[in-house]
Amino acid sequence: MSADIGVTGLAVMGANLARNLARNGYTVSLHNRSVERTDALLEAHGSEGEFVRTESLVQLVESLERPRRVLIMVKAGAPVDAVIDDLLPLLDEGDIVIDAGNSFFEETRRREERLREKGLHFVGVGVSGGEEGALNGPSIMPGGSEESYRTLGPMLExxxxxxxxxxxxxxxGTDGAGHYVKMVHNGIEYADMQVIGEAHDLMRSLAGLEPAAQGEVFREWNTTDLASYLIEITAEVLEHEDERTGRPLVDVIVDxxxxxxxxxxxxISALEVGSPVTAIAESVFARSISSQRELRAETNRVFSDGVDSTAADEEFGPEFVEDVRKALYASKLVAYAQGMDMLVAAGEEFGWDLDLKEIASLWRAGCIIRADLLDTIMKAFDGESSRLPKNLLLAEEFTEALNECLPAWRRVVAAAAEHGVPAPVFSSSLAYYDSLRRDRLPAALTQGLRDYFGAHTYQRTDVEGTFHTLWSGDRGEVEA
Structure with a gap:
């Protein structure tokens, strides 16, 4: 028989995508470097649909109808290139190679150009939702040529x-756009999880709420404007008791x-395209510092928290918990706003016509950052480009929400600093908000200093042009 699509690489994600395709009526040709894994999949799930067993890439390609569609699900990096190298001699003009792994978008752009020169289509597909999503319906973000999507799109949809x-x-979008959008999705995911962790830490360290009690709090929060997949599963993780010790599971997991x-x-890409994704970057650094466990243990013994233990702490009761909820929502909005800002900057840099409304729509189900607020984000980016908000935070609904959350946000960040509880993403998100709203920033002094030591010049607020002060001379100003 002729298969509709071939899948090579049958680890968990590849196997689940193959099963998903078969469940939806497609005949799927299977290949794995070790045939044992192919046979294991067929033995366990062969009744779920039509599969074709192959033992080599040659057999895989020969089993496919034209234009051939081959989906690669192997480890990102060199293994993807190795599979492509093996496939190229076997394919004909118009065939489609799909990389549905977490490949770096620049590698996807390189591969797309290479295959395009040979008359082939290369499609980098961002897939979010983990094992369960791959099997039951993930969020899918395909790039590549529009022509390839006409053939592949109905199947992916x-x-x-x-x-x-x-x-x-x-x-x-073209070439690496799919993997870029998935990368930004993951960046938002990093920030989202970090602020949830900071909320958990603050409620425990200051309000004294134990994990099980916090589970109830997060469950309640999931009925508010915070409703999202990550808030939902946070409640489950916090409520889960470790079978071995009887302690909350979160207390026996290495931090x-x-x-x-x-x-x-x-x-890194945000720095390259000039997009200030401070919350996302801080969440990456937070993971890095969490991994420095030996250093943290030593500094824990040496450093003081600087908190006056003789001073009476303010009461951290239900009002503080509500403050944390508002700070969490505001910081979550900042993460999404920064991700969208980055997509705009990347579109300009790489020539992609990214539709932010469409991208938000992809994240409403199946993916890790699915949340009720995505419907509001879609509304914010619905309309003519000239009328869209320059930043998501300027959308009317979110501007009102931030104004309402702001006093609580400031109280939470201040309490964290005063009591020695690290809240890097809460803090950086608030600083981002404050930086956007200020009419003057200290960058003016930065430019003055740069001009002093490196003659980097500056611009003035009162006249057009570029200027330099003769710092080592008479300190007069000249036009550069």
């Missing part, structure tokens, strides 16, 4: 998550957060 009858999948690189890539 059918296996994607469904939000009130709309698939969480659409073509987002060192790992990462697979996408958050770091987001921060």
């Amino acid at each position: 059918k296996i994607a998550a469904d939000y009130h009858g709309e698939p969480c999948c659409t073509w987002v 060192s957060a790992g990462q697979k690189g996408t958050g770091r890539w987001t921060a």
Whole structure:
């Protein structure tokens, strides 16, 4: 039989995507470097749909209808290039190679150009939702050529998550745009999880709320404007009791957060395109410092927290918990605003016509950052480009929300600083907000200093032009 699509790389994500495709009526040709994994999938799940067993890439390609569609699900980096190298001699003009892993967008751009020169399509697809999403419907963010999407799109839309009858999948842009959007999604995810962690720490350290009690708080918060997948599962994690010790599970998990690189890539790319994603960057650094456990243990013994233990603490009761909720919502908004700002900057840099409304729609189901506020984000970016807000925080609904949250946000950040509880993303998000709203920033002095030691010049507020002060001479000003 002729298969509709081939999948090579049958670890958990690849196997689940293959099963998803088969469940949705497609004949899926299977390949893995070790045939045992192919056979294990067929033995366990072969009844879920039509599969074709192959033992080599040659057999995989020969089993596919034209134009051939081959989905690669192997580890990002060199393994992807190795599979492409093996596939190229087997493919014909018009065939489509799909990378649905977490590849770096620049590598996707390089691969797309390489295959385009050979008459082939290369599609970098961002897939979010983890193992469960891959099987039951992920958020899918495809890049590549529009022509390839005409062939591939209906298939991806059918296996994607469904939000009130709309698939969480659409073509987002050329070459590496799909993987870029997924990267920014993950950056927002980093910041979102970090502010949730900071809220948990503040409520425990200052309000004395134990994890189980916090689970109830987060469960209640999930009925408010904070409603989201991450808030929902936070309640479950905090309420979970460790079977071995009877303690809250969160207390026996080592406090060192790992990462697979996408958050770091987001921060680096943001610097390159000039987008100030301070909350996202701080969340990456927070994971880094959590991993320095030996250094933290030593400084814990040496450093004082600087808190006056003789002073009576203010009462951290229900009002403080509500303050934390508002600070969490405001900081969450900043993370989304920074991600959207970065997408605009990247679109200008790489020539992508990114539709922020469409991108927000992809994140409403199936993915990790799905949240009720995405419907409001879509409304904010719905309309003619000239009338869209320059920053998500300027959308009327969010401006009103920030004004309402601001006093609580300031109280929470102040309490964290006063009592020695680190809240880097709460703090940096508030600083971002304050930086945006100020009519003057200290960058004027920075430019003066740069002009002094490096003759980097500056511009004036009262006349047009570029100027330099003769600091080592008579200190007169000249036009540069």
